[in-house]
Amino acid sequence: MLYIYDTMKRKYIAFQPLCDNKVKMYVCGITAYDFCHVGHARASVVFDIIYRYLLYKGYDVIFVKNFTDVDDKIINRANKEGKNWQDVSQQFIKEYYTDMEALYIKKPTFEPKASEHIKDMVDFIKKLIEKDYAYVSEGDVYFSVKKFRNYGKLSHKKIEELKVGARIEPSEKKRNPLDFALWKKSKEGEPEWESPWGKGRPGWHIECSTMCMHYLGETIDIHGGGEDLIFPHHENEIAQSEALTGKTFAGYWIHNAFVKINKEKMSKSLGNFFTIRDILKKYRGESLRMFLLLAHYRNPIDFSLEGIEMAEEALNKLYMLLWRVEENLKNPSNGLKDKELEEALIKFNKSFIDILDKDFNTPKAFGEIFVLIREINKYLDKCENENEKPDKKYLEAFITIRISIKDILGIMNESAEKWFKGKIDVNLIEQRIKQREEERKKGNFKKADKVREELLKMGIILEDTKEGTRWKTTKEQI
RNA sequence: GGCGGCGUAGCCAAGUGGUAAGGCAUGGGUCUGCAAAACCCUGAUCCUCGGUUCGAAUCCGGGCGCCGCCUCCA
The missing domain is CATH 1.10.730 (Isoleucyl-tRNA Synthetase; Domain 1)
Structure with a gap:
């Protein structure tokens, strides 16, 4: 029997899918604006394991992992480099796949992009306005947090206490500082789509709810992502989704802990990150994967x-x-x-x-x-x-x-x-090994040792066994 | 201020009530022409103080230290 630690209930729960042996799983993917770092690698590896294990247990899993390809950071980078936003997102989605392959990540069932579901998001928002959970304000649309009674149930935060935090940006357009944007009015040079509220683009949270429902339906089994998404992202997803359907959004919430570096969270904004590509220059993807799997997914890992x-x-x-x-x-x-x-x-x-x-x-x-x-x-x-x-x-x-x-x-x-051998010229090495073998038979150990040393300099390690001499490369070689 | 997490051998890391998995490294040994690999041996009473218990690394309470979320973030 599989037990999963659920973030919302804060305890281990026996896993029981909603519909006999079908599992619907949604995981928040990356924002495609730069190379992925080791933190992204961890999230990918963790949910890859979960996906693989569920399949192994015989479940029929539909696994959806999205790409955020419409976003401020993408737009900023595109503007900086004089490209359009699609160029940037497409490039980094491609880079992402290169990394994932190196890490042996199994492809999810669906990997939708936000830009492909704008119309669904508009419909979603329309319904929220009809239900009076959202309001229009100068071309923006906001979700009214106080209308959703259970707001905070995932992160166990209380609305009143959040206000004390005082780090929430007040905006004159919002009725309440906690309200979050479902739709943003477009500015000069930004991607934009038509909507009943004027030209604009979707907010971040709405894309996941929309794509999740599009591919998996109103209630799913597992929703996951990094720990930092618990609040506000997943909290907001719950609010929107459950406001719309009146049904439970997800049965199990799974979150992976961070990768740290010198005890601090590895992150783009702190600038203390190693990209997956950095690691791959010197080590193999499987080694990074192993490193990540040698700690439990809910405990932080100190990267080194x-x-x-x-x-x-x-x-x-x-x-x-x-x-x-x-x-x-x-x-x-x-x-x-x-x-x-x-x-x-x-x-x-x-x-x-x-x-x-x-x-x-x-x-x-x-x-x-x-x-x-x-x-x-x-x-x-x-x-x-x-x-x-x-x-x-x-x-x-x-x-x-x-x-x-x-x-x-x-x-x-x-x-x-x-x-062990990688991409090395096998013939050359085996020739030298034969030569060494002959010297050894004659008892010319000094000559034999010379061959060994020579090969070692080339990055080849010899091992004599009962079945004969075998060889492998040093790690520097691979 | 609110919520949460962490502190286990030199390093990494499981264990969450019955007397400390595993990996890496070190030292010694077996094997080997020498090595390598493999195997054997070698090492912690679990941050601290107090409590509950027949019994705690594991539960409760107080410290100390570190970290995360409450802002975009895997």
């Missing part, structure tokens, strides 16, 4: 390069075993039986799912994976020491587990060979 390196080392350990297993499976046989390993495999299969069922506890799941890996390595050591063949049923059991890890966690996506 050392952290990525640690994650990459951990990943190497997984791939080393995969390599070993793949090599052994080239000559499958009915070999040595081992009761302890058998038990470890059974135990793993049960606990892996139990752990993920408790609010997607990926770090704990990895703990369990490493325990299993040790057991298999121990078994393979034993086979080697006793000159026995490993039994293929254990090896195949691991391959099956590996597929689950790959499908659910998006880790161990490559073959071990590819992971």
Whole structure:
């Protein structure tokens, strides 16, 4: 049974979709005005895991993740660079896909853009005005917060206390400082669309409600995003949506914690961010993904390069075993039986799912994976020491587990060979290894060592095993 | 001011009432021609003070430190 921590109820709730095994999930995506940073990577990876896990559990998931492509920041950047806003948003949506691919993010079912749903938003706003939840003011349209009785139920804020905060910009156009714009009258040089209230463009919050309902209906199962969206974005989404339909907007609210850097939130405005692209220059996408999954999604992560390196080392350990297993499976046989390993495999299969069922506890799941890996390595050591063949049923059991890890966690996506060797000239290296082998047979260890050193300088590490010499690259090479 | 979170070995990080998973790093060992890999061993009483309890890292209360949201933000 899957338990999810719900932001609104502030506790773990057994997950039960509205309609038998169909799950409708909406996650707020990015505003396409710049390269994504590690914080965006986290949100993407977190909801990717949730999506993958729900699929693994057999749910029929419709997953919608939007692009905000009409927005002040996009317009500003476009103006600055003398482009039009579509150029900017299109470019960064493209960059986004490059990053997501590197992180092994599974494509959502739908990825709508706000600009493609303006008409739906206008209709949405019209109805809110008809229902007297919204009002027109000098070409703008605002949502009247005090008309929505449950305002604040997600973030547990009280309207009266919000006013004390005094950071809300007062506007003469608003009746109440908390009211938020559904529609903004356009200014010079801004994108604009026709509406009953004059030319303008939608406010930010309305796009998500509109697209969410368009693709998923009035009530969905899961709505998610980064912690910083709880207030006001998601609070406003609830207000608009429930004002319109009178129905519950979402059953479960899931929010991921931030990536921090030197204990501070990583963010564009603070300027303390690493883009995904920065990381990808030196590390592999899978290492960044691993780094993010080694902490629980509701706990903040302190970002550091050392952290990525640690994650990459951990990943190497997984791939080393995969390599070993793949090599052994080239000559499958009915070999040595081992009761302890058998038990470890059974135990793993049960606990892996139990752990993920408790609010997607990926770090704990990895703990369990490493325990299993040790057991298999121990078994393979034993086979080697006793000159026995490993039994293929254990090896195949691991391959099956590996597929689950790959499908659910998006880790161990490559073959071990590819992971360790990358794009290197294989022939040249294997020639040198042969030469070294001959020297070793003659007992010319000095010459043999010279080859090893030489290759090491090229970024190649040699490893002698019972089956012969194998090689991999140093991390600098990849 | 309101709401919320965090503080666990050198570093990262699970655990949320029954006596501390896992990863990385260090040191020692087994294996190896030497290595690498792998395996074994090595290490914390959980910020602090007090309370509840047979029993708390885990619950309650008081401190200290750090962070987030209340403004655009994943």
